[in-house]
Amino acid sequence: MKRLIEKGLMFGNLVRVDAPALVERYNRALAHLGKPRTAQTEFHIDISGYSPEIGDELGDHLYLNPNGVNRQFILLSTEQKNSPLLNAKFSMERAILRAFIEANEAQLFSLTARDAVAGELEDTVYDLSDPRRLFDIHRMVVVADTTGNHVAESEKLTGLIERFRAEPDAWFDDVLIADMISLAKRTGDVTRNPVTLRSTRFETEDFWTAHFGGVYLFRSVPHPAAICMGEREVLGALPIRYVFSGTQRNEIAKFLELNGLVEPIVSAGGADVGAILRQKMDFILVEAAAELGLETGAGTRRDLRMVAQRLGERLPAEFHALAALLRWKEAGGPWPRIDSRHPAYFYTLRAAQTPQKDLVNMLLAELSPLDVRQLFICHKELFYRLYATWPDAKRAYVADFLEREYQIDKAGTREALFGPEPSMEAAEAGGRPARQVKPSRDVVDIVGPWGRIGGQR
Structure with a gap:
């Protein structure tokens, strides 16, 4: 395979990760997904964040795709949208990841500027020992957030803001105001810069x-x-x-x-x-x-x-x-x-x-x-x-x-x-x-x- 690699026909367009800050973000994402940390200081990742070097280190090239279903992913950069998907188990996975990144590129660019985004392609099927379970796969849902739960906290803060605006006595609710201030310190101003991810559901009939x-x-x-x-x-x-x-x-x-x-x-x-x-x-x-x-x-x-x-x-x-x-x-x-x-x-x-x-x-x-x-x-x-x-x-x-x-x-x-x-x-x-x-x-x-x-x- 060396000839293919040298000509860019295999492992081509992978994203190189060599900055200490990015390596640390990747390790935080691994921990967030329940994976062991890597000792690698330089490696390459595909569109899902899978790294061949880390796969070799762990002795598990499905470390982001256990059982070959519900693929997990780690995004360090929106540049990953141009990368291939290695060790693909389903034909639609790369298309879904790319569509998700492109639909949320501005938000993901902002999020990955300070943290890794980790998530999963959920299809409700966790084991394929029985071939009939293939027919239970009809839709994939992209579930994603930063390792600091920035998206979830932003959504929570948005809900509190809506409640504050709707309830006539909200000005006197000290607990509500304190919760809003606490969350805003971590999320920023979600009224001007809302953090929401769209296009997260994809039909998978074929x-x-x-x-x-x-x-x-x-x-x-x-x-x-x-x-x-x-x-x-x-x-x-x-x-x-x-x-x-x-x-x-x-x-x-x-x-x-x-x-x-x-x-x-x-x-x-x-x-x-x-x-x-x-x-x-x-x-x-x-x-x-x-x-x-x-x-x-x-x-x-x-x-x-x-x-x-x-x-x-x-x-x-x-x-x-x-x-x-x-x-x-x-x-x-x-x-x-x-x-x-x-x-x-x-x-x-x-x-x-x-x-x-x-x-x-x-x-x-x-x-x-x-x-x-x-x-x-x-x-x-x-x-x-x-x-x-x-x-x-x-x-x-x-x-x-x-x-x-x-x-x-x-x-x-x-x-x-x-x-x-x-x-x-x-x-x-x-x-x-x-x-x-x-x-x-x-x-x-x-x-x-x-x-x-x-x-x-």
């Missing part, structure tokens, strides 16, 4: 969890389902009608189609289809060459074309299918029929513009793992796990490519591959997919370039 080998749960779509990427038997009976394993490709394809969650890359508006398909083909060639021990030279497209010539009949089926799709798109070749039984099927899709877009792209990345760029962008936990198993030649190629082609323009690359982010209207549509309005309804719009989904049901 999510991925690392528990039980990886489970994707879609509950807000018209046809709900759970998709298990580990052993299906581990889940047992679940309170949802449809449960698919990762090997049930046709059922997953039908689920995505029925709910309007995907669109063919070749008909995606604004996408440079040729560039996307060629890059996917390059990744497939690199994998094939690595498996056979073939040299890929500098990894340029010319080098990879030479690899394709050497592979000949050993070229993977995914490569042939994407090449045929590229010929159809650019050279008027015959229409390739790629149904859900074909190993290239999920490489030809991307998420539609729905509230579930990020989750669907994460699922597609896991179903098409040879597309290492999408895997890195959409499912970093799986990317790092697979990266450790690759031959060194493939690791070098992938790390160099991501540094060169992705790091320099992350937002532009994401938009080119996956389209613009969903509108606020779609994000607030109760979790249901937004209807896609297309200018025409030709055969590609209706069934895609490969025909209707096929395969055994």
